Structures are given as structure tokens and as C-alpha cells.
Amino acid sequence: MASLDPGIGEKFSQRTQRAINHDGSFNVRRRGGPPTNDPYQRLILMPWSRFFLEVGLLFGVLNAVFALAYMALGLEDLPGVAAPHGWVQDFLSALFFSIQTFTSVGYGHVYPGSNGAGALSSLEALVGVLTFALATGLLYGRFSRPTARILFSSVAIVSRRADGTPCLQFRVANRRANILIELTAQVIVKFTDPATQNFSYAIAALEREAVSFLPLTWTLVHDLVPGSPLHGLGPDDYVARAVEIIVMLKGYDDTFAQDVYARNSYIASEITWHRRFRRAYDVDENGLAIVDLDALDATEELEQ
Amino acid sequence: MASLDPGIGEKFSQRTQRAINHDGSFNVRRRGGPPTNDPYQRLILMPWSRFFLEVGLLFGVLNAVFALAYMALGLEDLPGVAAPHGWVQDFLSALFFSIQTFTSVGYGHVYPGSNGAGALSSLEALVGVLTFALATGLLYGRFSRPTARILFSSVAIVSRRADGTPCLQFRVANRRANILIELTAQVIVKFTDPATQNFSYAIAALEREAVSFLPLTWTLVHDLVPGSPLHGLGPDDYVARAVEIIVMLKGYDDTFAQDVYARNSYIASEITWHRRFRRAYDVDENGLAIVDLDALDATEELEQ
Amino acid sequence: MASLDPGIGEKFSQRTQRAINHDGSFNVRRRGGPPTNDPYQRLILMPWSRFFLEVGLLFGVLNAVFALAYMALGLEDLPGVAAPHGWVQDFLSALFFSIQTFTSVGYGHVYPGSNGAGALSSLEALVGVLTFALATGLLYGRFSRPTARILFSSVAIVSRRADGTPCLQFRVANRRANILIELTAQVIVKFTDPATQNFSYAIAALEREAVSFLPLTWTLVHDLVPGSPLHGLGPDDYVARAVEIIVMLKGYDDTFAQDVYARNSYIASEITWHRRFRRAYDVDENGLAIVDLDALDATEELEQ
């Protein structure tokens, strides 16, 4: 761990983590500030396994609490429960009755036989129905959250146009069979000052910032000409200044009927020089265009 | 099938399939790439018949599994089930109890009579409620997915403005009685190189790219002047270069409270020359404007 | 009814109906075209009374069908039903059992006592749960459909700026206590040719096309200067050419978290000349701004 020797600027800058990971997440932490509590965000963003675990836990805890409440009333208020068999069996009997109430199954072989049990089971039925109402909304919110499945080429290349203009290029394709339309892109270059660790950002203009639809592949091109924040930089400069090419894509997804976003970034080690991309689609014998996603990274040497 | 003789460029280019079908779908296939699994997209996009089939199948399979589990416990744990009558009847009895639990009907003439059956039926009630929560979300997602019902004229025409400027025109109308506002259009021309089968795209500027609302019909006009990618091309060029006029429409739909999109394209055989459109609306005796959707294609010879 | 004498252009043009009613709906009918079936749009747009009527009817019909099916099986398959009392009582008994199954209440004093009744009630439970899932989505879709409650001044005025420039003005305010932000407006003038009944449209530029928020009132101003489609027209021209000032407003509503739209139009008889608007807000003794919606129409004579 280099953490034993912080403070040497030049070395340190090389340890600056990328701002954006390949999965689109940001490398930032927050501290301080007023406390925030966003249960919706937490429940929407957690993995499915954890979501079902938390739903199951909540379901178990709520029903256990109601079961204990029925026991406190006394199981004689729940006709149909077998005669007392010790507290474990009593708890299980109360628990099963509670779950039958909470889920509104209500077989009725056990039923509330007193005003206390009637009131408690009425409350539980209401809580149960509202809980599942909430779960319905959360399931829909999780399921319908739009996510783009844009495949980025794993490298960016420094290439040359037909007229000799040097340029930075990378390529994207849609991994899904759905339709992305009105796709727009923006590229930002992040620099880190090796001495002060101050970050700075500059926009890198694209030859074309939008396409109407993305059926095949799209090669994004930034000309390395005067005015570009990357003009005149060589591979060593990319490393020294911790250059990170940040890409933001936005498009409208036909399935979700919403805009979807994708992010990625390329750091110095992910940029190769003097290459060009090869065509990544073919036309089959019936005239149908076929995109080969495995060929998205296919490049070849630039001829001299 | 011409597929026996691929490889002759000139012939081949004429077999290039259109990029966009009349129903708005794209003629593209994907291969390779990382596996994708998008259950939401699949369940949203499949036809209703298939959706209900899959829901019915899932419902049947889940309940059959639970029924077998109840049988494994032993039907004596489900008081109210008739005495054993062979495994078919036992399975049916367990299946009906399972469905009554899964859907939370819970008549109670059969009920869980042991801790094992109590636990299993509790689990099933939870699974059932969550399954229907998911189905609720999916039904809403399918039902509320906004779709434009834009009617395009079945042909595009090469016409002439009053001042003699040649132009390409086609016409759209809203098939629905709802309101489309802030309608914008973009036209892209796709060419296929007969030798290399490389695709190229060019934007065809419209005389007017947006209308505030679409109560009647909208004629989209692209002037065939210098600067147009179609300038100077005749019918033979359209065929040789596999010209495809791709149209993308976007508007806000009052009912869905969302933007809706429509796509269409015209290939060489769907373009007629030296015609003009006839008015497709009338005003009745009460001053009410009436759009005649059947007249959307109505054209007449251009006078000399 | 003037419908006995159509065809006299000058008179006829005065019978042209306004394109947009004060409630924002369009005066257009469609005929012809392929059939459309948009159950979602129909169910979302119908009045609440009709919605509940249709839901009630569907509920009644479905349950009656199931009740008849149970009767076809024979009520002896539904133990707990009283002995036969004629077909009316039998139908009611089957209907109540059906509803208890459809809504998953399932008291169980009547229950399916044969494989046929078990299968039928299982199917009904599934149909019932899915029906209510759909109803849930529709209720949410209806309830959450964003609608703007913009109050328009009931007249537009032809006024004069401080520098003497003549201008057309009208005023809007938010009827609700919610927040409308990023409000944009567009004004289109519709003319009807008295001879041919052809419609033509022109954009009327606004002095200011957007406001960041609408807490008080917003006066929209169109200068009647050269370049305006209304430049030089007097009250008689407005009538003769059936001028209609169409207004489209769009804003973001904080409650619905969506864009909302409002439309209105002013015809010749709703335009008054040589007036100006009076301020429609006050500041109370605590410094709080108060909008007086009743004063939205308040105008006064322009001094000479």
C-alpha cells in the first residue's frame, strides 16, 4: 500500500483514481452535511437479492410482532388454535394466523374470537394490505428503471482522418435489441494537477454530437487540433496529467419510453496510438445488416 | 432465392434491405457481445397473447410445485381434503389448496393443520402476493407504454413548389382522436455503396422541422436544391444507390403525458414523380374541420 | 340552421369554428383510415363517473358469467349453498360465491367441493387478481395524469407599450397553489380564407417566450409591428379572416414531476381594443405577495 508515503505530488497524481468506472459509477465519497434519508433510492438501487432479503425480513419481523401481540392477548382469543403446547408451538400457531391475516388469505380455521383479537387482526389486515401496496410500487419502480446497455469499445484510439487530421476515436454499440434514438454524446477531459491535486475539466468537441438512431455502431471522433484540450499532448503527458476522457451518452429508449444514460471513461492506459477501427457490421445474403459486437474493439495499424 | 449467388456487388446492393420497416422496426441483427438479460423489456414488448400465456404458465408451474410440496408433507397435514383417492386426486386437491393460498382466497374448508403446512402456506402466500404485485406493475407498464399512431402517406412524391423549386414531400396525420403537440420531424437519407456495401447517411433539411400541434395533416417538404444530399438524383440513381428516406417523428401525447415517437421510411419504389398532394380536410356545414384519413395518399398530376 | 344554405364563401367563413376551445380541446373530427383501438386512452380520458360505471359493469358481467358456469356444474358442487330454491336464488348464491372468489375474500362457508368447481374457482381467482391489477394501474394512470390549471384572461387586448408600440396582450396565472417552473409560451395565428376555406397558420413572436417560474401573473406581449402576421389588421379584418390567436403553454409541475400543457385561443369577439391590464397582485402588511385571480381580467382605458 502506497498509503504509507503520501505527500509526494508527482507520484501521488498517478494514484488519482478515475472519476468514472467502466460500469458508469463515480469514484466520489461524501462526508459531513445534514443527514439524508432516502429509503426509496436505497430500495430502488440495492441488488435484487438484497431487496428480497429485506422484504422477507420485514415480513418476518412484522408478523412476529403481531404473533407476540396475539400471544399477549391470550391464544384462547383465537378459537381453532389447538390447546396450549408450550410457548414455541403457541408462537408458531399465532405466527401462522398472523401471516394468514397479513396476506389476507384468512382460511378461517383459526379466527379472532374476542374484541381484542378482532381489533388487532383488523389493524394487521390494514397494515398488510398497505405493505403489499408499497411492495407493488417498489417492484414496479425497480423493474421499470431505465438502464442503457451501451457497449463501449474497451480502448480509445488516436487515429488520423483521411485528410491527415489526427483525432481521438472510440466506438459504441447497443447491446440490446431495442431501439435507441436521438442519441447524443458529450466528452469531457479531466486533468489532475500533479502538484496541487486540483482537478480541472475541459470539453472535447465531437465531430458529430448526435445521431438520430443507433442501429449499428457509432464512432465518436474528437479532432486533435488547436483548440482541443488534448492538442499537442503525447502519451507521457496523458500519464503525467492523469488525463481521463469522460464520455456521457444519452438516448431515448423505445421500451422504457424514457431517456437512458450511459457513462464511461478512458484513462491513459486505455488509449492506443496510431490505429484505426475496422467496420463492425456485415450485410448477409438477404441484405440484412448484422452488427458484430465482438468486433467493436477491432482495430488495425494505420498505414504510413 | 438469390442467396445462391452472393458476391456480385451491383446486384447485391439491390438486395439491401430497408433500414426501417413501415411499422417502425429496424432491420438489424446483433451477434456476439456480452450476454444480455432484460426480462422487463421482453415482458413489456411481447404480444398480449404471449404475455397472458406466460403469466398463466408461471402461475400453473408455481402452484404445481407448491402442490407437490404439500403432497410431500402428506395430505393428512391439510385437514378438509377428502380421504386419499390416488395421486391424481391428491395432486388436484393439493393444487386447489395451493391456488387458494397463492391468490389469497383461502376459503378454509381445507387449511394447514401442521407446522410444516403452516410454514409452507405462509411462504406461498408471500410468494403469491409478491407475484401479483409484479404482475400489477407489468400490466401497467404494458398498458401505459406510449405509442404514436401516426399515419404516413404510403408514398413520397417528388413535386414542385409554386416558385418552381423541386421538392420531396410526404404527409402525415394522427390516426387517433388524441392531441399531438410540439411535433418535430427529422429526415435522414441512407445510401448504400453498390461496390462495398458501406452505408452512408445524410440529413435532409426540412422546410419546416416542427409544428405546434397536429390537428389536421402535415406535409413535410424537403427542397431538392444544391446542398440536398438528393440534389440532381433521378429515379435510376435512387435505385442504384439504394436510397432510403428515413423519417423520425416526435411529439408530446396528451393522454400518455409523454413524448411519443414514430418512424417510417420510403425506398425508391415508394416514391412517385411529378405529383402533388390534394387537400385532405374539409369544413362541414357547422364550420367543423374534418380530416379524411383515406385521402392522405391523394395526389394529382402536376400541371406542366 | 344555416346548413340549408352552404356554399356562400363570405358568410361561410364566419361560421368556421374555432380550432381550440377554452378547455384546450381541438375542434377536429377524423374519418376514414385504418381502425384504431386504444383502450388505454379511452379508459384514461373518460370521466370518473363513466370509469366507475364501466368497472362496475365489467365486474358484474364477469361474475355473472362465472355464476352461470357454477350453475352449469351444479350447485351441489358448492357445499354450503342452501338447498335449491329456484333458479333466482341459485343464481344469487352462485353469484355471491363467485364474487367472494373474484375479490379473494373467500369466506369459505361456501367452497368448491368438486374438481370442476375447484378448477373453475382457481381460474376465477386468477382472473380476479389480474383484473384488479389492471384496475390498480388504470386508477394510478388516471389519477396521476398531469393537468395544468392555468387561468387565462378571458379577453386579449390590443394595447400600447410605453414607447407607443401597439401590441397584443393577454395574461395568465396558475389557479393552483403548486409551482410551475420553466414556463414557455408559443402563439400561433390561424386565418381562414373566406373564399376557399383553406386554413393558414403563422407564428406570432412574443416579447418574452419563457419565464423561469410563475408565482404571480404573466402578461404575454406580441408587438404589432412589421413582420407580425397581424400587422396593420383592424377589428374588421379579424372578423373577415376569422383570426384565431392560439396559445400553447408548457411548464414543469412540481407535484406531478412532469411537464404540463395548457392551450387556449382568442377569436375576434374576445379581443378588446385600446385597453391595458391593471396589476393583479398585492403585498400584504407582512410583505407577502397575494395574487388576485379575480382581477386577471381587470383592464383600464388607455390614456390618450
Next chain:
Amino acid sequence: MASLDPGIGEKFSQRTQRAINHDGSFNVRRRGGPPTNDPYQRLILMPWSRFFLEVGLLFGVLNAVFALAYMALGLEDLPGVAAPHGWVQDFLSALFFSIQTFTSVGYGHVYPGSNGAGALSSLEALVGVLTFALATGLLYGRFSRPTARILFSSVAIVSRRADGTPCLQFRVANRRANILIELTAQVIVKFTDPATQNFSYAIAALEREAVSFLPLTWTLVHDLVPGSPLHGLGPDDYVARAVEIIVMLKGYDDTFAQDVYARNSYIASEITWHRRFRRAYDVDENGLAIVDLDALDATEELEQ
């Protein structure tokens, strides 16, 4: 309370309340106008405590009404209810049966034993299921309403750029761990005329009106140069003219998959002069950027 002495312009203007509070709400009231009834907005915007209270009340009232209806029929129509024990016990018994029907629990130890009770309980089951369908939608609508948790610096500062240009600055950060992208800002200055209490508004241009993403902090800069509505004003002018710097932020939130909005404003007493902001992020030993929300307000004296 200064409310005893209204009417003196100079003093009065200082009592003008800010247009926008720190929580983003507006200080405006409405009076007059047609009545509005927006149950959705009311139910979405009320606090959770009140929402659950109203749901509970509605649930209680509806069930009490049904309970009274069952009593009117006569409890002998509900077999399973114990023999009459006075109207309190009868009401409770009917209430519990009602709730079991409304929530579709339906134990069945009490059940409808007549056509009247059958019809009434069928109606109640339908009403119950639809009520919970509505509650499901409302819970989802409340939970999923997007809200930005933007932290604004509690003061704005009048500072100076490196080249000596005076400027107004304030700073924002995201309180949440989620991602805000395509963030745009607009600043409006509100003046109040001390004599007439007329409000006027002017746009204050920002050095940069948008950032692609907000992982760290964003300092918004308005240059106090000719053309700025604040050019040449000193602290006393800010007070005399009741200057309020209104800020509107808009960004896309990855979790809600929607645009979110934030508002704030700075009045004269919240503007400090001749300060500059200190950097509010650090890079830890692993190269990870860390935003310190508590340092968002950190400023230091401008050196001479």
C-alpha cells in the same frame, strides 16, 4: 409586529418577504378565481403522518358505514356472530366482519347468510379492492416523486476573479450519493420598488450555465460587469431595493430516472463581501476524491 404601521414605502419595502424560501417553496398566496379541487396533488404533497392519518380515517369511516348497514339488515343475517349483546358489541361484531370483507381477509367464521348480506358484502369487497388499488398508486406516487437534495452554500459571496473582475458566487453540492447529470442553473434577480412595491425581475448571466455531472461541488459565478442587473450596486442598494438572488437548478437523477429541480435564494443579509471559497474536496491516500459537505460554506478573506 410592524403590521400596525403599514403604508410607509421605504420601511415597507424592507418588509417584502423573500420570493423563495430556503426549502424551495414560494411565498405567494392566491385568492379568488374558480374553485380548484386537486385531490391527487393534496394527497401527494401532504406529510407522511397526515397521509397515513387520512388513510386510516377513510378506512375507519368506510368500515363503520358498512358496519351500520349490516346492523340495519340485522345481525341474524351474519351467522357466526354471537347472540345480541347490546349495540356496542353488535357494532363491533359488524365492524370486524366489515373489515374482514373490505381487506378481503374473509376468515369465514362470520359470513353473509342472506341475499341482503351477500349483496352488501359483495359491494364492500369491490369497494375495498378498489380503495387499496388507489392507495397502491398513491403510495407509489408519493414514494417515487423525485426530489433533489442539493445543498446550497448558506451565503453568496461577492468575490473577485484572478483577472480582477468582481463577481457574485455561491456553491452547490449533492447531499445524496446518487448521480446528478446535465445540471443546469439559472439565476434571476428580483427587485422591489420601494415606492410602488412593484416587483421587477432580471436575468443574471452565469459564467457557466451547465455542468455535465455534479460529483464534487459546483461554484456558480455571475460577473458584476456592465450589463449585469447588479452592476455598480453596493450593500446598501441591495437592502434598499430588496434584492433577492433567485437560483433555479435542474438536473437528471439516475435513481428516479427523471429531472429533478432545486430552488433557493439569497437576500441582502445572506451575501458577504470580499471573500472567496476554499476548496471543499480532498483526495485520500488511495486517490479517491472526497467531498466535505461541511466545508461548502468555507470562505476566506480576499487578499488585497
